Amino acid sequence: MVSIRPCQIGDLMSMQNANLTCLPENYQMKYYLYHFLTWPQTSFVAEDDKGNVVGYVLAKIDENEPKRGHITSLAVLRSQRKLGIATKLMKQAEVALLEVYDADCVSLHVRKSNRAAFSLYHEVLKFKIDEIEKEYYGDKEDAYSMVLYLKPEVEEEKEREKQLEKINKAAKESIEAAKRANEEPKPVSNVIHGKKKNVKKIE
Ligand SMILES: CC(C)(COP(=O)(O)OP(=O)(O)OC[C@H]1O[C@@H](n2cnc3c(N)ncnc32)[C@H](O)[C@@H]1OP(=O)(O)O)[C@@H](O)C(=O)NCCC(=O)NCCS
Structure with a gap:
């Protein structure tokens, strides 16, 4: 049985491990700490009955737009996928962004090739494509920038x-x-009645 609960400071190492296992976009521990201390109520973990973290969502408020939530990262360990865990994590983050920060919307980036995540965001959670950001990722893959209005x-x-x-x-x-x-310049004829017209050149 897996349950969803708010992230605590003691979860950060497990979240970093899950992130390293699941995604090529990785962060240093100081970034997890900064994220947790800045937005302590908007990130969640999925925990199995032995207390192991099997998934997480890191959610924050856009530093330039105080009413815009943003999903920094989401992952579920391979052994626990297709059980609805990511859906639950995302829904918790949406509620927290709305309740804690009165956020108008949540945005995120997803690789164009990431069909599982795209389908989760688009089909299940009803995010819409806002734009395509060319070569957004380190390896130059394009990203869908997606948004969900709350x-x-x-x-x-x-x-x-x-x-x-x-x-x-x-x-x-x-x-x-x-x-x-x-x-558009119109063709000017300088021939009148078969004779060449004297066209005065303007310097
Ligand atoms: C994307 C990811 C988070 C989904 O986690 P999950 O817990 O398996 O997702 P859920 O069980 O909640 O699935 C919800 C929906 O996601 C989509 N989905 C999930 N896995 C899928 C797969 N392998 N293929 C296609 N669609 C998939 C489906 O639309 C699914 O709905 P359905 O069960 O009605 O078909 C997980 O695959 C993962 O951690 N991937 C690696 C990290 C990653 O890509 N993170 C997102 C970065 S933007």
Whole structure:
């Protein structure tokens, strides 16, 4: 039986071990410490009945956007996968980000090739692709930058902003195209009635 509980300082070594086993994106212990001390209520571990950490989610608040949560890292040990553990860890982190920090949304990055994680985020947790970040990872693989809105009214507002942006972009493009069409040099004929016209050269 595996249970989910808030991360404690004594879990950091086990989380680092799980991270090293499961992912190529690794962090020094001082980063785990900084993460835990800065956002102590938003990270969770999955623990088996012997007290071993078999999974974790490290969640924080974006340092530049106080209403934006971010998933720093998520992993479940291979022996415990496909049991719904990652889903539970992520849902706990979402609730904590909303309750503790009143976060509007949660964002994350996932490798384009990571089908298991992408499916978890997209199909199960309903994250949406925000953009593709080219060569985001150290080995130059692209990342999907994904977002989940935690408040329906903020999602609606963001949708409206996006639509407006699209309309403005299209309008700007058509103005630019019209300008270009008017500015295109027109062929000027300097031949009148079969004779060459004297065209005064303007210096
Ligand atoms: C991605 C990962 C965290 C999923 O953990 P998990 O506990 O097995 O996930 P869950 O059991 O909650 O699965 C939920 C959904 O994820 C998707 N999923 C999980 N494993 C999958 C797999 N091997 N293939 C395809 N989809 C998979 C499915 O959509 C699944 O829903 P379903 O059971 O209804 O099909 C785990 O595979 C892992 O630790 N991978 C290595 C680390 C990693 O990639 N972390 C994410 C970095 S962004």
